[in-house]
């Protein structure tokens with residue numbers, strides 16, 4: 001039984017994180033091989049995850065020093 005595009009999208013998060021049952025993962029792979037639209041969707045999905053990881057990683061760096069100083073100056077107000 002082949003997956004439809006909608007069925008694939010529904011299990012996409014699990015497929016991508018690798019938590020899908022093996023037989024379903026195989027069906028997903030087969031669908032992606034034969035369906036350009038879903039293959040494109042996979043690409044943009046991975047790109048979104050990559051970008052959000054970068055965004056979160058830069059949050060970990062904390063507030064840049066010059067920004068922190070500007071906020072402090074506003075708060076003390078002169």
Ligand SMILES: [Zn+2]
Pocket residue numbers: 004005008031035036037038
């Ligand atoms: Zn498809």
